[in-house]
Amino acid sequence: MATESLSPSINQGMKICAIPFDIAYADVENNLISAAHQLNQVEPDTDIVVLPELFTTSFVPDAKTIAEIAETNDGHTVDTLKRWAQYFGFAIAGSFLAKGDNGKYYNRAFFVEPMGDVTFTDKRHLFPISSESRTYTPGNALPPTIRYRGWNIKLVVCYDLRFPVWTRNQPENLYDLLIVPSNWPVARVKQFKLLLSARAVENQIYTVGCNRTGSDKFGDYTTGMSVIFDNLGDDIKETRRNGHIYALLDLQNLKEGRERFPAYLSTDRFTIDL
Incomplete structure (x- = not known):
């Protein structure tokens, strides 16, 4: 069992927590209650908390249900997230x-900051085996770089992880942390962890994959799937008794690693057509 506390580094340390939990199908209010219960258990010196993909609904394929429960950027869910971020x-x-x-x-992925700033980015790669690619619309912009507490952060969603060009680090716009909220079934857990580790190594960054638990008609989502990798591809998570996973990320160590082995300077230049 891991220890129950981590202390942030003086060198721009970032304490991050990923919360895997079961998601009730298409039930926004109950899922918000579940998320609030989980957030109340987060250690107070935490900088970022990551929730699973579609944390208020799970994946909903039915067009009628989607129309009933989908929300705008200024809707109840985002308003609640803003209040939570400010409070905690x-x-x-x-x-x-x-x-x-x-x-x-x-x-739509979100990054909600305590001061009220919110960054959104839409999932680009929609899973073709399900009906996601028929009922949802793909994002039409590269994920933005979020500047937060001295770190550069990018955010993608689940299946986006399989496409390395989408998250490729560039020397003129280096980012340090990739956050991946997911609904990834246990049948492909090996690939999930392999891809997160590969993205960490090739981009010389930290990666966080927060996966839901429970099950739905598309698969099972077991505990232990959520992970945090460092820039060498090592899983550095610590698991608490309540199932939350934590890691302390050190920006100074990350920069020193890039200086010792500056592979990012050899990155191929390319453009992406959207």
Whole structure:
């Protein structure tokens, strides 16, 4: 059993927590209650908390149900996230079922900061085996770089993880941490962890994969799937008795590692057509 506390480093240390939990199908209010219960257990010196993909609904394939429960960026879910972030004093990341101004629906990732700033990015790669690619709309912009407490952070969603170009680090716009809220079934858990580790090594960053638990008609999501990797591809998570996973990320160590082995300087230049 891991120890019950971590102390932030003086060198821009970042304490991060990922919370895997079961998600009730299409039940926004009950899932918000579940998330609030989990957030109340987060250690007070935490900087970022990561929730699973579609944390208020799980994956909903039915068009009628989507139309009933999808929310705008200024809806109840985002308003609640803002209040939580301010109250607890940490940023909260994850994704929710969003309705755009154009009437289309998105699997929308969020990064909500304690001061009220919110960054959104839409899942680009929609899972073709399910109906996600038919009922949701893909994002049409690269994930932005979020500047938070001295760190550069990017946020992608689940299946986006399989496409390395989408998260490729560039020398002129280096980022340090990749956050991946997910609904990844246990049948492909080996690939989930392998891809998170690979993204960490190739980009010389930390990666955090926060996966849901429980089950739905698309698969099972067991405990122990959520992970945190360092820039060498090592899993550095510590698991608490309540199932939360933590790690202390050290920006100074990360920068020193890049200086010792500056592979990022050899990155190929390319453009992406959207």
